[in-house]
Amino acid sequence: MSAVPSPKNSDPARDWGHYLSNLVIHSLIRLLLLLPYALRVRLMGAMVERVIGPLAGYRRRALRNLAYIWPEMPAPERAEIAKQCLNNVGRSFIENYSAKDFPERMASNQLTGDGLPALEAAMAEGKPIILVSGHYGNYEATRAALVARGLNIGGLYRDMKNPYFNAHYVKTMEAFGGPVFAQGRRGTAGFVRHLKEGGQLVLLFDQHVIGAPEFEFLGHPANTATSAAELALRYDALLIPFYGIRQPDGLGFETVLEAPISHSNPSEMTQALSDSLAARINADPTQWFWVHRRWRPKI
Structure with a gap:
């Protein structure tokens, strides 16, 4: 836009x-x-x-x-x-x-979790990597910590309804690392090209998608895109759930890479991603963005 x-x-x-x-x-x-x-x-x-x-x-x-x-x-x-x-x-x-201050603070943040060795091995082999998260804590904290370590992480975003706001909103996302692409045919093509050229990708999967299949999420069916799993299977990419978990001081973050999702089929892999996020929400529900219409049209 x-x-x-x-x-x-x-x-x-x-x-x-x-x-x-x-x-x-x-x-x-x-x-x-x-x-x-x-x-x-x-x-x-x-x-x-x-x-x-x-x-x-x-x-x-x-x-x-x-x-x-x-x-x-x-x-x-x-x-x-x-x-x-x-x-x-x-x-x-x-x-x-805070395109200067926030990345600088996250640059020295320690990365933790079972997914870190797998990510390092995939980078050494030049294998594609897809990092998946939800609107929990602040996912940009982990993205910034990874970019500081040399990853070229592209992202996919939804255009905002307000085109004036959208113009500077996109620039903030670009300030955190690799290129960002708007949802749609052209954006998806650029997104995939970035992956095939050796870049890494970030996807958020926890918003309602019209026409997408239903998966259980927090005990209720929710329409969920399977694109992250489909891309991982198509390009033999590592699929890693990750989280930027806000700490009690309100300013710091734990930057976590979970163990990669095993390749099977899009449905099983997408359910595994949903289960990963649900576990984080159950552990601390205050960090998830409850403001989205995740279960529409049911509520």
């Missing part, structure tokens, strides 16, 4: 709305980036938790998702999870716009 809406599909009222909302958001980002790193992260977390999240309907959606998954959980406990979720969303947002 271009930085300016296409005249062919132009709706003046909508375009002005996009322009003005982006002006507010971008101005806020620029102001926050003037602050010391720790202060800006804490402040943005508090703003999304207390103001932006409730006004945008994110808190309501998080509570609805939590009630669907854990109806037996006391309401105050679900409310606390939603509160901490929104704080993490805000922190992750401004971290990802």
Whole structure:
């Protein structure tokens, strides 16, 4: 999507709305980036938790998702999870716009997990690698730690509805490492070419995909893309679940590479990815982005 809406599909009222909302958001980002790193992260977390999240309907959606998954959980406990979720969303947002400070902090972060030896071996052999995660903690923390070690990690993203916001949103993703590609035929072609040329890929798989098959996720069926598993099988690529887990101080991360998913078939491999993320959410539900419509149209 271009930085300016296409005249062919132009709706003046909508375009002005996009322009003005982006002006507010971008101005806020620029102001926050003037602050010391720790202060800006804490402040943005508090703003999304207390103001932006409730006004945008994110808190309501998080509570609805939590009630669907854990109806037996006391309401105050679900409310606390939603509160901490929104704080993490805000922190992750401004971290990802801290294109200099955040990667520098993550560059020295230790990588852990059973997937690290497998990744190092695959790199030594020149074997393709696909890294898969969800909207948990901040996945860019692990991506930044890997890029600092010489990986050329490309990513696939969804265009934002607001084209003005989308223009600078894409630039923040590019600042963390390799090229990024918009979903669609052209983007997928570039994504695959990057993999075949020896680059590594990052995919997030935990959003609803219309028409995708259903897999169990947190005890309920959820439409889930099988593309990560299909690409891994097609190009004999290592498939590694990874996570950037926010630490109690709210600023640090544990950067984890789990053991690779064994090659079998797309369905079994995708379910294994879903189970991996579900285990992380059950361990600490405050870190997942409950604000997405993961189980639509069911709720």
